[in-house]
Every structure is written in C-alpha cells, then in structure tokens.
Amino acid sequence: MATKPDHLCVLVHGLWGNPAHLKFLKTSLRDKYAEDKLHILVVKRNAGSFTYDGVHTGGERVANEVEETLEELARNGTEIKKISVIGYSLGGLISRYAIGLLYSKGVFERIEPVNFTTFATPHLGVRTPLRGKINHIWNVLGARTLSMSGRQLFMIDNFRDTGRPLLSVLADADSIFVKALAQFKHRSLYANILNDRTVTYYTAGISQTDPFERLSEIQVKYVKGYEGVIVDPENPVAPKEPEVLPAFHKRLTSGTATVFQRAPIMAFLLVFIPIGTTLFLVNSAIQSVRSRQRIRLHEEGKAGVKVEGYRIPLMINTARREVEDMFENMTNAQPQEYLEAGSEELASPTQPTSPGLHNRRMSFAKHTENTDSDVDSISNEKAALQLDFPTLALTQHQFKMIENLDNVGFKKFPVHIQKHRHSHAAIIRRMDKKGFEEGHVVAKHWLSHFEL
Template sequence: MAGKPDHLCVLVHGLWGNPEHLSFLSSSLREKHAEDKLHILVVKRNAGSFTYDGIETGGERVANEVEETLEELSRSGHDIKKISVIGYSLGGLIARYAIGLLFSKGLFEHVEPVNFTTFATPHLGVRTPLRGYHNHAWNVLGARTLSFSGRQLFTIDSFRDTGRPLLSLLADTDSIFIQALAQFKHRSLYANITNDRTVTYYTAAISQTDPFVQPDALKINYLDGYADVILDAQNPVSPKLSEATLSEATPALLQRLRKSTKTGFQHAPLVAFLLIFIPIGSTLFLLNSAIQSVRSRQRIRLHEEGKAGADFGGYRIPLLNTARKEVEDMFENMNNTQEQEYLAEDSEEVTSPTQPVSPIARRKSFLSSPELLDSESEAEKAREAGGTDFPALALTQDQFRMIENLDNVGFKKFPVYIHKHRHSHAAIIRRMNKEGFEEGFVVVRHWLDNFAL
C-alpha cells in the first residue's frame, strides 16, 4: 500500500451474501478516503451457505479474520489505532457478535472503536408480530428453513446454557456485546420504510411501532440535500390530512389497526404457498434447506473441533459478566406476505419505555385525531408533536427489552424511502449495478457524509 493508514474499516455481508454484495460500499468508501488514511477489510469467510451456520459461528469467523488482518498489517508496519465496523442485513448481527468478542479480548484497549453502522439489519429478529394463524404459520415454517441462523433470527433458539435466544443475549445490558457497542463513538442504522421483503422497518429501525403502514395518509419529511430518500429522523412523518378529513378517516383507520383486516383474497399468497407450493414448488426449496442444515451442522462441528482452518476455542469466553438464489427469492416473497399486528386493547404486555407509542388500549388514533384524545391538552401536545403517536406492535417481551437496551446505548436512526425499485433490501446499499437502484447512491452518500475518519 502507498501509505500507512491507522484506521481499519470492516464490512460484513448478509444472509446468502458474498463480498461482491458490498462492492459499492467498499468502492465508495475508497473514493472518499485514500489508502493512506483507511484500510478496508471486506470479510469473506461467511460467504454463501456459510451464513446458515448461525450468528455465533459467523461472529467468531469475523473476529478471527479481523485479528489476522490486524496482525498482518502490524507486520507490514501499519499501526492500526482506530476501527469501524459496518454490517449489512444479517451481517449487522454477526458484526455485533464479533465486536463483543474483540472487546472481551482487549482489542478496544489499544484500538479506538469509531463508527458502527448497520444497513437493513434485523436487530429484533424477523418473526412476524403474532396475531392470527397466518403469522403463526410463517414463524413456524420460516424458522426451520435457514438452519441455525433461521432459529436465531426467529428467536426460537436456546443459546448455550443461558436458556435464552441469542438475540436477547446480544442486547443484554450485562453482556460483552452491549458493552462493546457502547464503546463506539458513533452508532447509526439505516432502515427501509417499505418494500423490504427480508427485513421490515420495525426490526431494522429497532422500533416498537411502524409509522409507515399507511404512508399515503402521512406527509413524509425528508432531510434537505438527500433527494427524497433519507427521512428526517427527528420528524419523519406528520399528518397529511386536514382536521376535517381526519375526523372522517380516523375511525376507519383505527379499526384497521385494532385487528387484522386482511381478506381471504389478500391472504392468497399464503394460501397458495400452503396449497400449491408445499406439495409442488417448495419441494426443492425444503430439500435444499434440509441439505444446507446438514452441511451447516457438519461445518459447525469442524468449527467447534478446531478443524476449520483456525482455532476458535479462544473465543469461547464468558458472554455475560454475570439453490441459493431461488431459496432467497422464495423466503423473501413469503416473508413479504405477512402483516404487522398490534397489541390488543386488553393486552397486559409492557412496551419499551424508551419510545413514545399510542397503544390502542389508550384509544388514541395513530394520526392523533383530537376527537379521540382524552383531553384538549393532550390534543394540543399531539398537534405540537406533529401527530406522530402510533400503536405498539405485538412484539414479544424479549423484543421490547431489546429495544429498551439498544436505545439506551443509542443509535442514530435513518429511515430510507426507496421509490424506484421494489427490492429495497438490495437497493439500499446498491448491492448490484442494476437499473432502479440509483437511490442507493443517496443512501451511501449520506453514510459517507457522517463517517468519522
């Protein structure tokens, strides 16, 4: 290399991914920061079906690759003093695990953590908020098609001897993972508000609400200079309708939120999946899933025995200080048919106190119509706040605790509205050079504008 950079930036791809998926992020980062300022590592040991092997195994591979890179750079005379970590999709969770391992091994005592960013990462998992048979069916089927990673993403796993899902442990305040995350000077995330068939808004944005279920009824507020793509995180939406129209629209909208209103026709994708694709089209899909699960278990066994090219036993430290393309398409299409559901009026579930919500039990409209508020003073507060109270999603208590703990660490959250393509999960980072992915330029430019060297 021409110079001797002191800053290492690590890029981690997602499920079914490979380093090529991060080519645009990597090349854009290089254009912004020269080789004598920044060294870029695009991790490669979790490519393809290796992402089936679970967040723990993937995180250990990443931590090992980072340490080997640092050693190699040191031998070449490069003194790395700063590190940034960027995760895309599942890679964001793998990155959160990896930084916990690096933190526990003392890396952050002499290498300063600077930027931690995720793009479309399912921080709360990918299970559909439960209310109704269709969501239950998908949460059962989906969790069993992606081997160990699937069980962890749907939070039905029991990690080691904790008796808890891995994602719950990742967000535990006593864990090395939260402690590591807190070390970074800058933490940010980017979340698609619509058309993300893999990672919906609430989990990518670490949110117990989804303000974008009815985008046509709202005014979307964008950041100046970012081409109607990056929303203003401080005031993402405001009422679009007049008060007169609000009075007429609110009862119907509130009723829509109180219960699932999908008709049989709207559930057609799920019905088709159950009646047609399972006996016919999904045979190869399920067969591939079974094959990949077997292969994944074999890789994990070799990983555990130290026969996978490196000794990963050093990473087994205390965690608490107390047919790939077709498979991807089918999974995304089925995941996309699921509907958000909300807490019932008589629910006794406790939401996260870190985020304002308007539970249906409090009988407030998600558009904050004055007619449904308890008092004139509350109506005035709602108007001053831009009418942005929303009902809480029917998440699990584990997920509400994840939200609280991650919010307490602190993330700058940037909602993203991809208009030109329906595959926003890929477009958000311009995963490939494809027509319709142009808005990925804007997202990445915003990220680079806020990347601290």
C-alpha cells in the same frame, strides 16, 4: 515515504451474501478516502451458504479474520489505531457478535472503535409479530429452513447455557456485545420503510411501532439535501388531510385491504405448498445438514479458527437465489399485529406507545366538535390532526432488546427507496442495476457521518 493508514474499516455481508455484494460500499469509501488514509477489509469467510451456520459461528469467523488482518498489517509496518465496522443485513448481527469477542480479548484497549453502522439489519429478528394462527405457522416453518441462522433469527434457539435466544443475549445490557457497542464513538443504522422483503422496518429500525405502514395516509419528511430518500429521524411523518369518502366506500376499502393483506400468505398455502414444497424443503434439508457438519468442524477447531480463544464469558457480570426469493417473499407477506387496549404485556419504556388502539392501522385523531357529518367537520373547521401509532405485538424478549439497544444509543435513519421494489438490495446498491440509484444517496449520507 508514503503514509500508511491507521484506520481499519471492516465490511460484513449478509445472508446468502458474498464480498461482491459490498463492492459499492467499498468503492464509495475508497473514493472518499485514499489507501494511505483507510484500510478496508471485506470479510470473506462467511460467503454463501456459510451464513446458515449461525450468528455466533459467523461472528467468530469475522473476529478471527479481523485479528489476522491486524497481525498481517503489523508485520508489514502498519499500526492500526482505529477501527470501524459496517454490517449489512445478517452481517449487522454477525458484526455485533464479532465486536463483543474483540472487546473481550482487549482489542479495543489498544485500538479505538469509531464507527459502527448497520444497513437493513434484523436487530430484533425476523419473526412476525406474534398474534394470529397464520403468523404462528410461518414463525414455526420459517425458523426451520435456514439451519442454525434461521432458528436464531426467529428466536426459537436456546443459546449455549443461557437458556435464552442468541439475539436476546446479544442485546443484554450486561453482555460483552452491548459493552462493545458502547465503546464506539458513533453508532448508526439505516432501515427501509418500504418494500424490504427480508427485513421489515420495525426490526431494522429497532422500533416497537411502524409509522410507515400506510404511506398513503401520511406525509413523509426528509433530511434536507437528501429529499425523497433519507427520512428525517427527528420528524419522520406528519398528518395528511384525510380524504372524505362515503361510509359504504370506507367499509369496502377496509374489507378489501384486509383481503389483500392476507392474499400473499393464502397464495403460498394454496399454490406453493402443493407445487414447490418438495424442492424448497429438500434444499433446506441439504443446506441444514451441510451447515451442521461445518458447525461441528468449527466447534472442534478443524475449520481454521481456534475457537477456544473465543469461548469467553458472554456476560460481564458472570466473568441461492430461488430459496432467497421464496424466504423474502414469505417474510414480507406477513401482516403486522398490535397489542390490544389494556394489554398486560409491557412494551419498551424507551419508546412512546399507543396502548389504546384496537385496530391494525394508524389512527388520525381529529379534535373537532361533535357532528354527524365528516364532510361538515372538515369543511366547517380547521381540524388539528395528530398521528397515533399502535405498539406491535412483539415478544417480551424483543421489547427488552429495544430498551437495551436504545440505552446504548443509535442514530436511526429511515430510508425511502422508491425507484425499485427490492429495497433490501437497493439500500446498499448491492449490484449495478437500474433502479438502484438511490443507493448513491444512502451512501452519500452515510459517508457524511463517517469519521476518519
């Protein structure tokens, strides 16, 4: 008799997604592990606009689908002893919610959690670091275009009776969700360092700094055997010898950079609002109404999920393409802001900070003798360069989330997609498209760390 798999791997897609988005990950898994070694479940119940319905609703659907799959496999004589969960984009947050429910129901007492991995997941939400009027405007407007999921991603929701945003609860050290994460033998994440129009590096990488904001001024270090794609998590960047330019050129370059940083958001305000606002907001309103109707049916237990089985204490100690493009482009347009020198805001204690930086770019500190000429300093001395990155102006909720998730422990792998500007899709080769070839390298690295 052929042996039956005892390991279940669950794949969860992202916002606006569907099971087809995970075809490459599923195929890669199957190429390495035959059907008698690994059973693969690609969840189906959150497809398309159903991802508008909130992380908690999606998480309940996934938990229910996993439990039904386990029951069906058991009826067919397959006893699952191990489980792994892989989440892409919003699917990573939904996965974190789902495993908390499974943990609370005792599933992990009989099934060993092995691998938990996220790809380009907004663990800290998608709000722009909070300083500046333009950033504030986008944080307010963006949160209201994706129904419940939008409110949760921008952290303006009040989750149930907690008085806090869902993402904050999801990362609470005393929650079932963090307790569930801690059960997994291996936890890892992959975060794009460039051109992710949906999920920027700091949130996918659970980081309060962004060492990759100005790639032209640093040397990126890669993992041996995965050069050009997988960045070395232990030694990600090194200083690059700065090019000496005349003072007036420096001022011109700096000013031009600032203008171009602001250009995307200004273009949106001046062009898109008078031309495309009606279509965009009408679609958002329609989807929000439909989402509220689905959530109501789900809460009433009329959507195929017996929700009463998932309404358990959350805290351990208390027992469509156009819309997607617009949302992604607007999220990507927001410049990052940093904490001021001497700021009373507290960053996460689990990560190094650079509180003394005033500007919005990294600082290359040159330990040289005092001189009036940069040219003379570099030509006459071998300058020792030191990278220093400012702390992003995150919220206190986000800093605490970083601390709690760091304490659980993730292996963090920055990813440098260079052949295509849509790195959010390329990181998992979401479609068979030219320029997405680097997704093969990412999958190869991920599978090299996947324990059967």
